[in-house]
Amino acid sequence: MSTAPENTELEPVDAFRDRARRWLKENLPPASQSRLGVPDDESWDRARRLQRILSEGGFAGICFPKAYGGQGLTLAHQRAFTDESLGYEMPLELNVPTLAICAATLAELGTEEQKRTHLTAVLQGEEILAQFLSEPKGGSDLAGLTTRADRDGDDWILNGSKIWSSGAYGADYGLCLARTDWDVPKHNGLTMFLVPVHAPGVSIQRIKQVTGSTEFCQEFFDDVRLPADAVIGEVGGGWAATSRLLVHERAAMGGTSPYTSGRRPHLGADTNVLVDLARDTGRLDDPRVREDIGAARMMNVVRNQLIDHVTQAISSGAMPPAAGSVVRLFGAETTWQQTDSAMTIAGSAAVTGDADGPGIARIGLDYLFRNAWSLAGGSTEMARNIISERVLGMPREYAADRGVPFNQVKRGR
Ligand SMILES: Cc1cc2nc3c(=O)[nH]c(=O)nc-3n(C[C@H](O)[C@H](O)[C@H](O)COP(=O)(O)OP(=O)(O)OC[C@H]3O[C@@H](n4cnc5c(N)ncnc54)[C@H](O)[C@@H]3O)c2cc1C
Known part of the structure; x- marks a missing residue:
């Protein structure tokens, strides 16, 4: 109660x-x-x-x-x-x-x-909700997606495929971005839908990763019928909806989201773990190891202050919402530094323990998974683009399809 x-x-x-x-x-x-x-x-x-x-x-x-x-x-x-x-x-x-x-x-x-x-x-x-954004042909150029939703009376018929959807097999609905108008430039022809994961016509395949995890999924949509009230936001306003979703995603990846409770596993290690690890492996007096642990602690301090600073700056309007990418980028750098340090300290023990157990044995798996933290929520390269274009005001990257109706854009098959 x-x-x-x-x-x-x-x-x-x-x-x-x-x-x-x-x-x-x-x-x-x-x-x-x-x-x-x-x-x-x-x-x-x-x-x-x-x-x-x-x-x-x-x-x-x-x-x-x-x-x-x-x-x-x-x-x-x-x-x-x-x-x-x-x-x-x-x-x-x-x-x-x-x-x-x-x-x-x-x-x-x-x-x-x-x-x-x-x-x-x-x-x-x-x-439980999932995100159906990325497609097999690429996730960074999100507005170039080709999953389609066509009108049928008041309903919509969804066809296409999404990929890298975290935990979709355990979810009930997915927020799915689809193309509803092919005659306008790519950002203008999109609509976001709330798709029931278990609706007729939706099939889900799980993808096995190098860590053994099968959390990632690929979905196939074959004539999935969606009612008119499945639209989130406006018809044709999918990019505006996605822009808001991406702001929340960057906040989640950077650690500035106000909507989560409890430990945030992807935000770098608790550096006490590195100290314990160095002690357990008899390397606590190694100057190189001490330097790595010091660097990890410093990264955590900077990251936490950056989170506070950027959160306040965005909410006061001193920085644009795109500044969430600064924290997102630093979060990935922190995770990499700490995962690499843990691997260096643990040495061969990281690959020989019981993979399901806690402690040293997990370090090898964390190391294999570390690339994910610079891809999930938009890659760190895209974060750099966003910071340069939308926070620092530098010129926009060239795009051959800018302003071109999507059905006239040259695409690979
Ligand atoms: C842990 C994890 C969870 C995820 N969960 C979901 C999810 O729930 N739902 C979902 O829809 N997706 C999810 N994704 C997918 C994720 O959003 C994509 O991996 C990401 O957007 C990059 O897309 P891509 O993998 O297709 O890479 P691509 O877009 O093919 O890019 C490949 C490489 O090229 C670089 N690149 C591409 N374009 C540019 C450019 N213009 N300038 C500079 N570099 C560029 C990229 O940075 C990347 O390094 C998840 C990914 C991970 C790792």
Whole structure:
């Protein structure tokens, strides 16, 4: 049951923190080291159950509006809750993309009906959302996609394929960008849809990665019928919707999202882990190792300050929303530095342990996965382009298809 105060005034952050601390102790299990990896089938069910507990306790969706099951509180409340929740098992699988990206986009652009139905269900742990953006021919040129939705009366018929969709096999709906008008330049002919993952005509294949994880999916849409109210935002306004979604995605990747609770696994290691590792491998006195650990600590300090600085600058209007790319880029650099340091310290032990166990054995897998952090949420090269063009105001990159109707753009087969 919710322990939230009855009155409508905003609860002071300290009082909220105390209440959260007491509630977490009584209601959530302690964090389990063995659950820190990539989600598996069982972990989705567990995440849904944990989310339901948060919702019943009045701690789900701290920065989402109350009308849709959130708490209507501030970023400071969210941060206090995250601090307090670090020692407990949280539904981390739901943070990205469900809460930080898809639900945040729905909260901004959804119709009242979409918000009442889907946001509420997400915050109660009843719905999981996925992102259907990238396509087999490339993800960076997102506006050049070729999945199509054609009108049939009031309905739409969806055909095409999406790829690299994180956790789509465990999701209920996907936010899917499709081309609805081929006669206009590429950014103008797109519409975003809310697609039921288990609708007739949707098939999902899981992709096995080098780490052994099968979290990634490819979806095939064969004449999937969508009702008119599946459109998110405006028909033909898919790029505007996607631009908002990408702002939330960069915030999620950079660590500035106000919509997630609990530990953020992709934001670099807790550098105490590196110290423990150096001790366990007898390398704590090695000057090179000490230097690496120092650099990792420094990166964490800078990253945390950058998050605060950029978040404030964006909310005050001193920097454009595209500045989220600065934090996104630094987050990836931090993760790389720390993953590489862990690998250097662990040496051959990183590849010989039990891959499912905690500790040293995971380091080899983290190392294999580290490239993902400079691709997920848009690549670091694209982040550099965005910073130069939209934050620093440098000239735009040349594009042969700019302003050209999409059906006249030359494309490979
Ligand atoms: C962990 C993870 C989770 C993901 N989850 C999802 C998801 O849930 N849903 C989804 O839709 N997608 C998802 N993706 C896909 C991700 O969005 C794409 O990988 C990303 O946008 C890059 O697209 P691509 O892989 O097709 O690379 P490409 O676009 O083919 O690019 C290949 C390389 O060329 C570089 N490049 C391309 N164009 C330029 C340019 N103009 N200037 C400079 N360099 C350029 C890129 O930076 C990259 O290094 C995920 C990816 C990862 C790694």
